[in-house]
Amino acid sequence: MSGQSILVLATGGTIAGQAGSATRRDYRPGQIDIADFLAEFGALGVETELEGRQVANIDSANIGPAIWGELHAACVSAMVDPKCKGVIVTHGTDTAEETAFLLDQTLPTEKPVVLVGAMRPADAVGSDGLRNFANAVRVAASDESAGRGVLLVMGDNVLSARDARKARTGGTNAFRGYPRGPVALATPSTLDWLSPPWRPAEKARFPFPDAFPMVPxxxxxxxxxxxxxxxxxxxxxxxxxxxxxxxxxxxxxxxxxxxxxxxxxxxxxxxxxxxxxxxxxxxxxxxxxxxxxxxxxxxxxxxxxxxxxxxxxxxxxxxxxxxxxx
CATH class of the missing domain: 3.40.50.40 (Rossmann fold)
Structure with a gap:
C-alpha cells in the first residue's frame, strides 16, 4: 500500500466514548478526538498510513442528513483521490445501519468504505474499540474489499450494509446480518472472505438527495x-x-x-x-x-x-x- 493512506472519518459514538471508570455502566459517547484515538492506535504497531478527519463527535442518535452529507462528500472525494486506498467511518452503533446503508446506496463500489464502532467505551474493562478498528483497517486496506458496497465491522465479523443491523442492546456481539450473516471474518492480522464480490465496479445506485423526504x-x-x-x-x-x-x-x-x-x-x-x-x-x-x-x-x-x-x-x-x- 506504498504511497496510499486510509481516510478515517470520525463521528463519535461509543468507540470514542469514556466513562471515567473501568467499571461504570454509564458513559459519555464522543469524548475522544480522532487525533488522540489514532495516536493510541499507532502505538499498537500496525503499519498502515491513516489520515484522520473529525466530522463530528456525538452520540449517533443525533446523526442525520447534515452529517450524512459531509460523510458522503468526503467519501466521493476519496473515490477519485489516487492517494486514498479506502475509507473508514467511526460511528456510534445506534444508527450505524442507517448511515452504512445510505452510503452503500449512494456511493460507487471501486474503493472500500467501512463503518466501525464499539459497544464498550474506551476506558471500560474489555473495551472492544481498538480491536474493532484494527479489524476495520485490515478490511479497508485489502484490494479484495472493493466491489462489495459499504461494509460494517463489529467484533471479528464483516457485514454487508444491506444486511447489517443492531440486534442486541449490549454485548460485543450486538450486530447481526440477515439474510446473509458475516460476509468475511477479520482479525488485525487476517481477512477471510466467504464469497466473491457481489457488486464489482458498480456506480452509485442513487444520487445523494438534496433533501430527505419525510418518511415516518x-x-x-x-x-x-x-x-x-x-x-x-x-x-x-x-x-x-x-x-x-x-x-x-x-x-x-x-x-x-x-x-x-x-x-x-x-x-x-x-x-x-x-x-x-x-x-x-x-x-x-x-x-x-x-x-x-x-x-x-x-x-x-x-x-x-x-x-x-x-x-x-x-x-x-x-x-x-x-x-x-x-
Whole structure:
C-alpha cells in the first residue's frame, strides 16, 4: 500500500466514548478526538498510513442528513483521490445501519468504505474499540474489499450494509446480518472472505438527495387504528414504512388507510417489527400498491424509500425492484 493512506472519518459514538471508570455502566459517547484515538492506535504497531478527519463527535442518535452529507462528500472525494486506498467511518452503533446503508446506496463500489464502532467505551474493562478498528483497517486496506458496497465491522465479523443491523442492546456481539450473516471474518492480522464480490465496479445506485423526504415508520400494535396513517399524511409524509406484525401485517382498518394513501400518491412499504425474516410480495400488494420490504428492516427500508421518492420513483414495480436486489 506504498504511497496510499486510509481516510478515517470520525463521528463519535461509543468507540470514542469514556466513562471515567473501568467499571461504570454509564458513559459519555464522543469524548475522544480522532487525533488522540489514532495516536493510541499507532502505538499498537500496525503499519498502515491513516489520515484522520473529525466530522463530528456525538452520540449517533443525533446523526442525520447534515452529517450524512459531509460523510458522503468526503467519501466521493476519496473515490477519485489516487492517494486514498479506502475509507473508514467511526460511528456510534445506534444508527450505524442507517448511515452504512445510505452510503452503500449512494456511493460507487471501486474503493472500500467501512463503518466501525464499539459497544464498550474506551476506558471500560474489555473495551472492544481498538480491536474493532484494527479489524476495520485490515478490511479497508485489502484490494479484495472493493466491489462489495459499504461494509460494517463489529467484533471479528464483516457485514454487508444491506444486511447489517443492531440486534442486541449490549454485548460485543450486538450486530447481526440477515439474510446473509458475516460476509468475511477479520482479525488485525487476517481477512477471510466467504464469497466473491457481489457488486464489482458498480456506480452509485442513487444520487445523494438534496433533501430527505419525510418518511415516518409506523409501528404496528394490537388495537392500532387508522389514526396513525391519517396523522402521518396530514403531517406531510411523502412515503410510509409499516413495521407490521409478522410478515408485514396490520389491522384491516390500517391497511385500508394505507391503500388510500397509495391512491393519493404516497408510497407504502410493508416491513416487519419481527427481528428477522423476509416480507414477501402478497397477492393483495399489487391491488393495494404496497411495496414489500423483503429482507430490509424498517430503518433501512425507510432510507431506501427516501432515496426512491427523492429520485422521483414512486411507481410500485420499479420501487419493488429496488427492494428485491442485493
Amino acid at each position: 415508520i409506523l409501528h404496528a400494535f394490537a388495537g392500532m387504528d387508522e389514526g396513525s396513517v391519517t396523522r402521518a399524511i396530514s403531517g406531510g409524509a411523502r412515503g410510509i414504512v409499516l413495521a407490521g406484525f409478522g410478515e408485514g401485517n396490520a389491522p384491516d382498518c390500517v391497511r385500508d388507510a394505507l391503500s388510500e394513501a397509495v391512491r393519493a400518491g404516497v408510497p407504502v412499504v410493508r416491513a416487519t417489527r419481527v427481528d428477522e425474516g423476509l416480507v414477501d410480495t402478497e397477492p393483495d400488494d399489487v391491488e393495494s400498491g404496497f411495496i414489500a420490504a423483503r429482507a430490509l428492516g424498517p430503518a433501512r427500508a425507510r432510507i431506501l424509500l427516501q432515496l426512491l421518492v427523492a429520485s422521483g420513483v414512486t411507481e410500485r414495480a420499479e420501487a419493488q425492484a429496488a427492494f428485491d436486489r442485493r
